[in-house]
Amino acid sequence: MSKAKEKETQEYLGLSHVLNLSFNWSAGPYLGKWLTELRDNGKLWASRCPKCQRLLLPPRIVCGICHIRTPEWPDWLQLSGKGKLLEWEKVVAPQMNPSTGKIEPEPYIHGNILLDEGVTFQHYLEEQDETKLKEGTRVEVVLKPREERQGLVTDILYFRIVEE
């Protein structure tokens, strides 16, 4: 019924092209400081909204709910990097990496972790065997060695299960 079917024998031409663009994204003062602290000192921070008291990870200059400015570093809370696993996803089908155009499998399972200080954080999990993952499993952050850290959120390598 569709027009497409009638024209099956016709050759449809088109243009291949690549969107190949480089960018310099400004992280801003808060996220910039957060990334610097991670790279140089191996520390993780969160900021707290002075009104609703919720923790913001990553810290941002405004609380989206209260519409007020949040404090600057060092008026932030240092995180222990420890928490418990809430849920996880294993991305089975490989996806295209938009900065290389290549189809790549996900290196790890993604976990949603409730850090002990009371804020959630989504990142990779070291454990590849899903049967070992349970809600409530204790995990802790593992950073890349100092010389490999670049000031990106992937300076955090993954979270590993804490044997208890």
Next chain:
Amino acid sequence: MTSNTPYIVEGRLFVPYFNYYGALASEFYRQLRDHKKIMGIKCPTCSKVYIPPRSTCAKCFGNLNEWVDVSSKGTVTTYTIIHYTYSPSNQPMDVPYACGIIQLDRADTGLCHLLGEMSPDKISVGMRVEAVFKDQRQGNILDIKYFRPV
């Protein structure tokens, strides 16, 4: 207190795409690729010959499908010289090069394309030019290499 120096994260987008021309424009590019012919499309109501061709008339919203060979010769109506390398991977020629709007003999709209085989100071509005086709053609607008003086 927070750092006063700007914190910059470098990144890149590298994503491949394939945009279909559609059945109508496919015919235009096929004529370029296979027959070295430049075709326009005529609106029966407005009597305007569009190039590149499109399936709907901008003015009267009519459906267009009447093909016209607009000839590969035309007149330069305006031009500019590009001195600036804005995209090393994407510019069609090395700077400096000239780009102009060419009114092909039987078209009513101009075609933007490259002007070659002439030094920039010899280009003038009103000069006659003709299309030079590449030997290896693939079905895109650069199957026409450039327009050169007649």
Next chain:
Amino acid sequence: MSNRVAIIGVGQTYHASKRPDVCITELCNEAVRAALEDAELTMKDIDAVVTGNMELFEGRYHQDLWQVDYIGSYHKPGFRVTTGGTTGGTLACTAFYCATSGQYDVVMSVTFEKQGEGDSRAGLKIVADPIWDRWITTGAIGTLARLGSWYMKEYGATEEHAALVRLKADRNACLNPHSHLKLHLKSVEDVLKSEMLVPPLRRLDMCPASEGACAIIVASEQKARKLSRKPVWVKDWVEVHNETRYNRGDPVSLENLEKAATTLFRRNGITNPRRDISMAEIYEPATWAELVWFEAFQFCQKGEAYKLVEKGATERDGEFPVNPSGGVIATNPIGATGMIRVAEAAMQIRGDAGPHQVTREVKRTFTTAWGGSSWTVAHLLSKTLD
């Protein structure tokens, strides 16, 4: 609201996985011509044109520039609106805002997506903030998988229930001439043997990447009465946003959906949604979403949705039809999808949807669009003004 508004024309393309016979702008033109034909109008009758899609799926930018000839916006006022997955729904709202303002009487809204021209999942990944979210979160597909695992754990639903939702969508899609995926699935096993993407989400639990366009024509009250025999009145609409971070605490992020429904129901005196509304076209990018969000929109108690699906209550001939068009899991040209919900609901109210018309009389519909970090747009359409 200053002026009341109605939908006086709808049009869409025959959605497919690839439409190599048309370029992007010609695809939009098909939907525009279909809407004009449906409304029995010409481009001269349209005062303003608004348009949009979800950017970067086709590697093209500033689409409103390239579409001018094809969507009739030559020398007409209008603008581009793009809000991610909610784009289609927002563009319906945009047309409503324009027509209700008194500034324009007849407004056309055009949306599309041509996803086969790029990699859809790369396009979705690009949405995520490049410094933080893009590299460490799973984005949309992870969010949808999480809906499934949460719902099963919380209320005892099973993967078979999600499969039942798919079967219903497929049955409806096979009747809808415009839908993309007409799979003719026979049984739950057909769904359960499809490829696993992110457990428990399978390929057949997910929507496809489609190519298609949709257009609606909206008129202010006076013009609607003059120009249309069957205007579909727009009672109300709302957009709800939240903070953009994928990794928030709540695993399923339902507050936006709940707020959208509560706002519309409160403003319009709806106290028993399943009784006061006739049917819904919900934006559900996955089978699990239809189950969980049906509850979030307060159409039933928590934990009840999968039982209603089991009983057939949401079938086309059921007590409360949900997505008789086949829904998003049968057809998903992302930019247009939100608007297709509105177009389909309007046709159901008019009674001329086609073979997939619901059997009960449709007086009021509830349509939604969803995107990003659970942004929600919702509309309430009605057969009569009261």
